Amino acid sequence: MHASQYHINTLKEAPTEAEVASHQLMTRAGMIRRAAGGIYTYMPMGLKVLRKIEAIIRDEMNKAGAIELLMPVVQPAELWLESGRWEQYGDELLRIKDRHQRDFVLQPTSEEVITDIARNEIHSWRQLPINFYHIQTKFRDERRPRFGLMRGREFTMKDAYSFDRDAESAQASYDNMYQAYMSIFKRLGLEFRAVAADTGSIGGSRSHEFQVIADTGEDLIVYNPDSEYAANIELADAPCLYDERAPATSDLTKVATPQASKCELVAQLLDRPLTDTVKSVVLATDTEEDGQTHTQIWLLLVRGDHEVNDIKVSKLDGFEQGHRLATEAEIIETFGCQPGFLGPINTAKPVQVIADLSVAYMSDFICGANEAGFHYSGVNWGRDLPEPIQADLRNVVDGDPAPNGGQLRIQRGIEVGHVFFLGDTYSKKLQATFLDANGKPALMQMGCYGIGVSRISAAAIEQNHDDKGIIWPRAIAPFEVVICPIGYQKSDAVRQQADQLYAQLQAQGVDVILDDRDIRPGNMFADWELIGVPVRITIGDRGLKDGIIEIQTRRAHDSSKVAVDQGATFTLDLLQTL
Amino acid sequence: MHASQYHINTLKEAPTEAEVASHQLMTRAGMIRRAAGGIYTYMPMGLKVLRKIEAIIRDEMNKAGAIELLMPVVQPAELWLESGRWEQYGDELLRIKDRHQRDFVLQPTSEEVITDIARNEIHSWRQLPINFYHIQTKFRDERRPRFGLMRGREFTMKDAYSFDRDAESAQASYDNMYQAYMSIFKRLGLEFRAVAADTGSIGGSRSHEFQVIADTGEDLIVYNPDSEYAANIELADAPCLYDERAPATSDLTKVATPQASKCELVAQLLDRPLTDTVKSVVLATDTEEDGQTHTQIWLLLVRGDHEVNDIKVSKLDGFEQGHRLATEAEIIETFGCQPGFLGPINTAKPVQVIADLSVAYMSDFICGANEAGFHYSGVNWGRDLPEPIQADLRNVVDGDPAPNGGQLRIQRGIEVGHVFFLGDTYSKKLQATFLDANGKPALMQMGCYGIGVSRISAAAIEQNHDDKGIIWPRAIAPFEVVICPIGYQKSDAVRQQADQLYAQLQAQGVDVILDDRDIRPGNMFADWELIGVPVRITIGDRGLKDGIIEIQTRRAHDSSKVAVDQGATFTLDLLQTL
Structure with a gap:
């Protein structure tokens, strides 16, 4: 990709309504543009990030044996009436009417449709377990949408639904998804925690949230630095702080x-x-x-x-x-x-x-x-x-003793994933039954598993940014490497080296962009610091005199002078470390 | 992919409302399931087809220099009021209200939003030409949705929009898209025609439709078998059938x-x-x-x-x-x-x-x-x-003289793509201007270019099916090859050969599925004939005794007995011809 053939439009100022770093930086970097409150167009680079996140999720879901399908955005009210959520779900459920005044919803999630599919498609225990997922546009009519992609109305979510013959098998499906989520968030390159969570109104009996660690997160996570223990503060057990009650020494x-x-x-x-x-x-x-x-x-x-x-x-x-x-x-x-x-x-x-x-x-x-x-x-x-x-009535506080020794710590997180054991909550409502090994009808045991795809892009920025802009983890960066030639239009030597290195990196499968725009180096550098590409390669006449190009990481600003003919190899090695 | 780990659920009967072959066969093959009138869930194999179509479109659009972004499904009414289409567009435009009673539409197309983006993002002639596209869910509230994916309400469309500094440049952008569409439909493996078309109410001055040839198509295409000439019957010039007026010979x-x-x-x-x-x-x-x-x-x-x-x-x-x-x-x-x-x-x-x-x-x-x-x-x-x-008041009829000699023929087609030269229709309404080379504001010249992604899957079936089921072109088949072992569970020899061939084909990048289900061969074969996988490989003990497997094409039912160790090579060669 050459920058002049792409659409790069960075802004000096963030919109006044942008309160958090991710909203400010995605707008300034030209990754999103507001269409209405909580509704955004993903501009080319924003979409690239989204697609990279989706690809990682899809790959790990497939590896875990889940099967992708695609349920519609517009869903008939009948199924939501059957589940009871047509009434129960608040105003965030956007209810609409078609030209014939029939009721529909814009899906905020797809338990109803997938349970309908399961009851029509699955008849025998031999077809179980099965896990369907889709990556689809969701709509939640937030009363006060804000924080850009952190709390939008239209957003992209991956939601998976497992169906099992009994609770034991359903637990295995749950554990399988838990592991898949661990793999997904590791590959995304984010610092995260899987935390035990409240099951809330969904009513299942087990649930974990996947939280991206960030100071600006809305959730409080309780964890033990010395063990695996982590829980949402809503759920974390607060211990008694006294071994025994001391004898009374004062009068009332x-x-x-x-x-x-x-x-x-x-x-x-x-x-x-x-x-x-x-x-x-x-x-x-x-x-x-x-x-x-x-x-x-x-x-x-x-x-x-x-x-x-x-x-x-x-x-x-x-x-x-x-x-x-x-x-x-x-x-x-x-x-x-x-x-x-x-x-x-x-x-x-x-x-x-x-x-x-x-x-x-x-x-x-x-x-x-x-x-x-x-x-x-x-x-x-x-x-x-x-x-x-x-x-136990209280929130854990920092320093509380941990269940297995050590002290509990608290940090902030952004919920980007959630796994729920649903049991038969939905299969009972929609009568999703199958014939078990004895030929008797039984309710399917379900689990549901969500990941906020677009929210991850925002959470990644909340976790990874500095005063110059975004610092993308390599796996989800819009480009892995940017080549910044100084004088691409004027110097044959610079252009030849830039073109050659570009071709070499492309041949190695690196997602590289060459900035061939005729703009001042300072502006060019500022653009790419704002956009947050992990590696920048600067090629100029001054360095080429000594056969040298400069390779710099976005995060640490580590800069290396590298011999021209070592440029590709050095970059590939460097990418491995990011 | 092993069939037992996938979801295959074929039906003997098509739903009664399914009037056309594609609707019947996609339902019977388990590729789509109805959620509501004109709204479908893409089941796993249906989604695979859709994704393959999308990938080909995306690749050719990118090659043509178009830039992918993603505009929202829910779009604010304000822009539609600005363009005048809030009033002009009929009941197919689904108008909805959010919780605050603000007006929105479910996008049937995105001229308004992209023109809004262009007027905000593009300020100088130096940024032109540019072509943005997205592949996104569309909604058209058809009064009588029918024919499955042929005339659905919720569907997937690729829509692209070009912006140019003048009409000449806009014509070049149009021609560029025309060529990209030719490449796309060639790669999809469909018999199609690009036909001159009426510009209708969109009001541009030039337009071509891309029609997939099929007897069940709703459109009539006039073409000259001896030249490039092809036009929608709505537009095709009907010549005078007499060289001169004969003298009167009868009395009134x-x-x-x-x-x-x-x-x-x-x-x-x-x-x-x-x-x-x-x-x-x-x-x-x-x-x-x-x-x-x-x-x-x-x-x-x-x-x-x-x-x-x-x-x-x-x-x-x-x-x-x-x-x-x-x-x-x-x-x-x-x-x-x-x-x-x-x-x-x-x-x-x-x-x-x-x-x-x-x-x-x-x-x-x-x-x-x-x-x-x-x-x-x-x-x-x-x-x-x-x-x-x-x-010229009439429709062309079969056998009319063609403009450049020969005779015009008429065939039926299904419109799957459309390119329009829009001129300044939308840029004038939304005041999308830029500063030209003289520093003066000028209206952008636009083109728009649509492809019905989900409709293509249906059109491909209308064109390619027989009484046994679908005959997918290789490029968009849910799988390229199916291996059908006879007795996979019982015969070690069969299982070993099937597993080995499966691994060999996978290693060569072939999209292959191994049917390891414990079902009768007749049912297995019928499933894959219905689903329409281009190549079937049958492995059984009887053939293996002589070191032979059977490789058959779906379309012609050509069957070859091939030596086991030649199986992979033969299949790869065969695929090249499909």
């Missing part, structure tokens, strides 16, 4: 804490560590019974330096139907006190108390006194109040 | 022709050739003037054995605003007679007469007498009625 004392409505202020006021305080969080659950709504108020206690984990709360006994923050009226009625000074002692009405595992082992602690401007100190379980129900 | 005579309201019946009744009769077609044009509608009635005359060509009529002087069939009331008012016995003589009111070129040179002809049950015979121009306005 009511202390004035005017204006100190937060643990930090109380600790400061009383000159005690924050870890001696207990935070009160009041939640309510509503259950319908005989047409009446019964509301239960719950007091959840976590240590002052900890945060309540909403996903864990949602799994508590009694929270199956959902929960919410209690209203101020409910709080005043239950505690006889406004928020800010609440606690488990002397409530106006009986309240269900659940203490985090750590809180349950604290002694001589401080909590609200249910009286505005007052807290109790020297609070002890069993003596001052009954033993609590215990549960 | 009114003859009773009861019930003979069609030329065929009149000719039969009067025992005269159909070519002595003239057919009357009455049209009306409505023009608005000062808020009043002025209606003009036209009498068009073609020879009794000819058909009026509506596209040609639409280009007549006075027909610029459109035309319609005259109503019965208008006919009776103008001619004083009901339809069936109309003619140019003795009309109740003056009427504009236009005669086809051939009719204008007829003598002693027969036409309606504007009196129910009567015709005139012995009608002669100049003597019995004034000389008419002349125009």
